Amino acid sequence: MFFRIALLMISNYQQAIDFLYRQLPMFQRVGAVAYKKDLTNTLRLCEVLGNPQTKLKCVHIAGTNGKGSSSHMLASILQDAGFKTGLYTSPHLRHFTERIRMDGIPVAPAFVTDFVQRMQSAIKQIQPSFFELTVAMALHYFEQHAVDVAVIETGLGGRLDSTNVITPEVSLITNIGWDHMDLLGDTLPAIAGEKAGIIKPHIPVVISERQAAVEHVFEECATVRKAPLTFASDVYTASLRDSELDIYRHGSLQHKISDFPLLGAYQQKNVVGVLMTVDVLRSRGWAIHDDNMTRGLQRVILNTGLKGRWQVLGSRPLVVCDTGHNADGLREVVSQIKKQRFKKLFMVVGMVKDKDITKSLAELPRQAHYVFCQAQLPRALPAAELANAASAFGLVGEVCPAVNKALARARQQAEEEDMIFVGGSTFVVAELEQL
Helix, strand or coil: CCCCCCCCCCCCHHHHHHHHHHHCCCHHHHHHHHCCCCCHHHHHHHHHCCCHHHCCCEEEEECCECHHHHHHHHHHHHHHCCCCEEEECCCCCCCHHHHEEECCEECCHHHHHHHHHHCHHHHHHHCCCHHHHHHHHHHHHHHHCCCCEEEEECCCCCCCCHHHHCCCCEEEECECCCCCHHHHCCCHHHHHHHHHHHCCCCCCEEECCCCCCCHHHHHHHHHHCCCCEEEHHHCEEEEEECCEEEEEECCEEEEEECCCCCCCCCHHHHHHHHHHHHHHHHHCCCCCCHHHHHHHHHCHHHHHCCCCCCEEEECCCEEEECCCCCHHHHHHHHHHHHCCCCCCEEEEECCECCCCCHHHHHHCCCCCEEEECCCCCCCECCHHHHHHHHHCCCCCEEECCCHHHHHHHHHHHCCCCCEEEEECCHHHHHCCCCC
């Protein structure tokens, strides 16, 4: 069904986006069929573009949970330090251009249009996936605009992820958890092994936290590749209360940061990895001062446009959304929900159909009224099927497939003292009109 491509005249952004979505296999929409376990296509695309990956200074970030938040925090700090900073993340929430940013500003639609038009012949010949092409586009964009540094988030895994064509200044690996087991492995060490694939010979690597089940994987890989390894949680700890973030280094309070905008308690784990990465960059000659770190963290949303991480959409009733979408991510979300004050809890939840959702459903609270929904994409699990699966875990409620109608339904029933949570899938959050 893919790659029956005739060369087209692409003259505007909408035509370019339609071409990308309709002609290229996109993992977010169709799942595993779009996943290429090989770097060949990305390298061929980069060769057509003059190998931009060899001309960039980068930070590479992988992990099951937290890599998106960590990427944005690090980019914000680097921006505050005065570096022209590229940021590549995925998936996007509302607009394709969110994936590629420079100093927080999304890539211009005109650049996307021109890139797709120019690359049609190469696309027809190489037959890349959507993700492979967008990685090449981002690297080309950053090289063309002479960024000082590009923060690059992996899409899936690490070893065979399209972003793994870069050689970074430092690599950062965040939490390892259960996700994409059909592609990355059915044990945590196997999943960690794929993430560890971003570790390069002699290039420093930071692991955000020690996890007993997988820390040996990183130690062994770093030893083989002679890569200096640091577990950030050995050096830093963080405490987040409301919006007050305290950061400790070897047990001594080092920074007190007020008005930290990322309110999920799980950010405590991400922050320490970011700070350790900053320390490594400093040791390699990057001029990043404590004030840059403080302001960068305080302004992460303003500087980078980060959305969907414990994002408050309304009060009375409290409405919060979060992109946590696997068992570990949802466990952190539920922990955060338990810290809120409310009379009754409403959960507007949707998931995808190509994952084992049993671990995720087991994490969700039973004492809540559920409104089951589904995002408008082929991978979405039909809301009625989700409701049926959830009932086995004591999660009961109603079915309202359209995401925004599901939220409206919860709001109709909620009182001012109640709480509404929206999530279960990145794609559910992406469809929220309020985002």
